[in-house]
Amino acid sequence: MSVDVRAAGAVLWRRAGDGIEVAVVHRPRYDDWSLPKGKLDSGETLAAAAVREVQEETGYRTVLGRHVGQTAYDVHSRNGRELLSKTVDYFSGEAVSGSFEANHEVDELRWLDPVTAERLLTNTADVGVLREFCALPATLTTVLLVRHAKAGKRDDWTGDDDLRPLSDAGLRQAEALRTLLPLFGPDDVFSAPRLRCVQTVRGVAEDLGVEIRHEQLLSEEGYWPDPVRGINRLLAIAGAGGTPLISSQGGVIPDLVSALADRDGLPISAARGGVVPSKKGSLWVLSFRTGDTGLQLVGADYYPSPLPAPAPSRH
Numbered sequence: 001m002s003v004d005v006r007a008a009g010a011v012l013w014r015r016a017g018d019g020i021e022v023a024v025v026h027r028p029r030y031d032d033w034s035l036p037k038g039k040l041d042s043g044e045t046l047a048a049a050a051v052r053e054v055q056e057e058t059g060y061r062t063v064l065g066r067h068v069g070q071t072a073y074d075v076h077s078r079n080g081r082e083l084l085s086k087t088v089d090y091f092s093g094e095a096v097s098g099s100f101e102a103n104h105e106v107d108e109l110r111w112l113d114p115v116t117a118e119r120l121l122t123n124t125a126d127v128g129v130l131r132e133f134c135a136l137p138a139t140l141t142t143v144l145l146v147r148h149a150k151a152g153k154r155d156d157w158t159g160d161d162d163l164r165p166l167s168d169a170g171l172r173q174a175e176a177l178r179t180l181l182p183l184f185g186p187d188d189v190f191s192a193p194r195l196r197c198v199q200t201v202r203g204v205a206e207d208l209g210v211e212i213r214h215e216q217l218l219s220e221e222g223y224w225p226d227p228v229r230g231i232n233r234l235l236a237i238a239g240a241g242g243t244p245l246i247s248s249q250g251g252v253i254p255d256l257v258s259a260l261a262d263r264d265g266l267p268i269s270a271a272r273g274g275v276v277p278s279k280k281g282s283l284w285v286l287s288f289r290t291g292d293t294g295l296q297l298v299g300a301d302y303y304p305s306p307l308p309a310p311a312p313s314r315h
Helices: 046-058 114-120 124-134 168-184 195-208 227-239 253-264
Strands: 002-016 019-027 032-034 037-039 060-076 083-098 108-112 141-147 188-191 212-214 244-248 283-291 294-303
Touching: 002 046, 002 060, 002 124, 019 046, 019 114, 037 046, 046 060, 046 083, 046 168, 060 124, 060 168, 060 283, 060 294, 083 124, 108 114, 114 124, 141 168, 141 227, 141 253, 168 195, 168 283, 188 195, 195 212, 195 244, 227 244, 227 253, 227 294, 253 283, 253 294
Parallel strands: 002 083, 141 244, 188 212, 188 244
Antiparallel strands: 002 019, 002 037, 019 032, 019 108, 060 083, 141 283, 283 294
16 A cells, blocks of 8 residues: 655756756765655645755755646655655746755755756656756746635625735634745735735735735726736736735636636646636746747646645646
8 A cells, every 4th residue: 555755846946157057966875866855844835845855955045936847656665664655746946045065865966957967867757847847948937926815704794895804714824825925935015905915915025024015906896897907917017027926816816817828828727617716825826938929927836725735736
């Protein structure tokens, strides 16, 4: 009987001249060359495990981008008595600081151009992940689109609905998002002008030391009179540079994501029956490439909860 083991890692990359280099590590225990990865700790998300494992194995702090791929294979436990079914999720991860020192898991790291790195990798599964990473530019624009956390039932709130606050469960979700979202490197924060939307990302804004900018066009009341204006506003925010975090509502996010995906021909695998999901406290990581006609959506990864969860559904 197999036992499921979850692991996460990244295609760790950095800029090098007009191109990029990726990191390949040598593990003396297996005498192989691989992409950095490792098992999840108890209660850990895939994204957190990827960042932690990359730093432990390579010494580099990384900012995550799109979810690149997943591999699955069987391995034996250390005592050889159990057959383990292991699943590894890989992200794009830009190295932003740090340096390598040999450790008990990795004794050598090489920064290589992708073609040379592919030739060095031992396992064909890692080669497939690297090729998937190289199918798109490394330097994509990331937008973090969050639906506000739980705020109780609208019918139970007697005041102005704009002022309906997060519930206790919603506050816990917001704290979990405060831990998850920085892994993707947000540097500016926007929100629909509803208290529950603002509260969901307030902790991230405080940690960054930035003010939350209100975006009426990304609220339900502001979006639906002219959805094209709302979509163009999100694209303008993305085009201004950096990695924006946007907090919006369940009446906006599914239409906005599906409209962008339809426009750019991107299938949304998370959709069920044509419906794009947007649970309270959930996150869409949207990846854009700059083309001749502006930003093009090339990746859309959905995380239904900031708590430990299965791999994101993605293109």
